[in-house]
Amino acid sequence: MDYTQVYESWLEDRYFDEETKKELLDIAGDEKEIEDRFYRELEFGTGGLRGLIGAGTNRMNIYTVRKATQGLANYVIKSNGQEKGVAIAYDSRRMSTEFAKEAALCLNSNGIKTYIFESLRPTPELSFAVRELGCIAGIVITASHNPAEYNGYKVYWEDGAQITPPHDKNILAHVAAVKSFSEVSTIEEQEAIKLGLYNVIDPSMDDRYMEELKRQSIHPEIIREMAEDIKIVYTPLHGTGNLPVRRVLKELGFKQVYVVEEQEKPDGDFPTVPYPNPEDPEAFALALKLAEEVDADIVLATDPDADRLGVYAKDSKTGEYVSFTGNMSGMLIAEYILREKKKNGTLPENAALVKTIVTTNMADVLCRDYGVKLIEVLTGFKFIGEQIRLFEENDSYSYIFGLEESYGCLAGTYARDKDACVAVMMLCEVAAAYKAEGKTLWDGMLEIYEKYGYFREDLQTITLKGISGAEQIKEIMEKLRNDPPAVIGGIRVKEIRDYQSSLAKNLETGEEKGITLPKSNVLYFEMENDCWCCARPSGTEPKIKFYMGVKADSLCGADELLKKVKEDLTGRTQ
DSSP: OOHHHHHHHHHHOTTSOHHHHHHHHTTTTOHHHHHHHHSSOOOOOSSEEEEEBSSSTTSBSHHHHHHHHHHHHHHHHHTTOTTTOEEEEEOSSTTHHHHHHHHHHHHHHTTOOEEEOSSOOOHHHHHHHHHHHTOSEEEEEOOTTSOTTEEEEEEEETTSSBOOTTHHHHHHHHHHTOOOGGGOOOOOHHHHHHTTOEEEOOTHHHHHHHHHHHHTOSOHHHHHHHTTTOEEEEEOTTSSOHHHHHHHHHHHTOOEEEEOGGGOSOOTTOTTOSSOOTTSGGGGHHHHHHHHHHTOSEEEEEOTTSOOEEEEEEOTTTOOEEEEOHHHHHHHHHHHHHHHHHHTTOSOTTEEEEEETTSOTHHHHHHHHHTOEEEEEOSSHHHHHHHHHHHHHHTOOEEEEEEETTTEEEOSSSOSSOOHHHHHHHHHHHHHHHHHTTOOHHHHHHHHHHHHOEEEEEEEEEEOOHHHHHHHHHHHHHHHHHSOOSEETTEEEEEEEETTTTEEEETTTOOEEEOOSOOOSOEEEEESTTOEEEEEEOSSSSEEEEEEEEEESSHHHHHHHHHHHHHHHHHTTO
């Protein structure tokens, strides 16, 4: 059937409720809108679903959620995981509660136990709960930092990490095999409860999660010493972070924590921000206003599902608040952990730090300095979580820290996904330690730059929606792959790594060698002087992303170099 026929079938089929049909009748005659809603099924990628909320096959709604869940249920049954069950969490977004319940009841109708949180929780707590409950899988209903009109569905496996090979491909295949809504089953909630299939997670899970967070603190005595002096401004951006972040800071002993009142309560409309993303400076407007009023030392924002952390800190010379990238905040925490654990003799001999291929090269220098193993993985924190599991299975390394450039990191192994709650508490401890020396967090960042080099990174994201957008993204990647640049921003390219073909080519010698990481549609250009850039289409959004990093002898020099690289890359997409 073409999209118009599918549209008509939704209007005629008694399976779809009247509210859905009314929404579809409202767009009658709008061919472009009908096409966008029905030209394809919402793609279940390697992480799950993400899309606009609304009626249609290419939208997030209870029907597409049920259909995806039926595919997951079939795989859980094939894996004999019915008794282990599936843990489910959700954030503050529109329809999150409904989608979580629909997923649970679909699983229940297939004889699979579910454990669902009684109210919204951070994504990392779901990762923690999967292993605590001994579940075979987990689901989080969230669209992370996307605008209000989006929602999503992320799948985790029994190790607590988002699905990786072979489970990702296997689940994808089982979801794709569900061709019709007639194959999807569901059950009434009361019946599921009566059968012992629908279970609410005990609130004690929050206490266990909180204890694991606090266990990551290295110097609680510094926090106690500086508790009255250091001032923290925090905003959950209408998301899930409010209660856990405030609780962990309070239990650690921080006294001067100011929460942005206008953004404190969960609200899926995100009324105070155009885009609930801690990477976006606009999201910090209210927090910075409060910071000025209370003379805060550090300003923090977590995204709606509390797995990403954005940071500002005061420049002691200018009195202005300076924004930190995810690379910067991650390196501050990493350097503190390695330095203090080395100092107190708790740094394991086989310690390993894990980062993604698009994360700062400063991590490489830091690890060499402390004699710590550095392991690089593909983009996506699930690959960092996978390494934690592999370390434990083969007793090879002791995980010490993991980070990715997109404002995500994890200290400790209690979870297998990035956790903004632990990032908040660690960064506040780092800030307290610097304040005890009469320094700000920005002073600390400058010290690290002076020691390891001025590494600066950036990201250029180009959004290309719809059928034509997908084709444009494909053409950009093909052009870069077939006619790769030898110079970018005036810097010579030394090696090109094509993760799709699993080949790396040295441009000086022409020599080719294999890449051991999994195949992925990613191109990486290693340049001279520790500079690099990378191109990859997003796996969850209609975007192509260009990552880049440079190194120079000064902050100003690095920023100028970065600007040239970014302009060159952007010009190649025209």
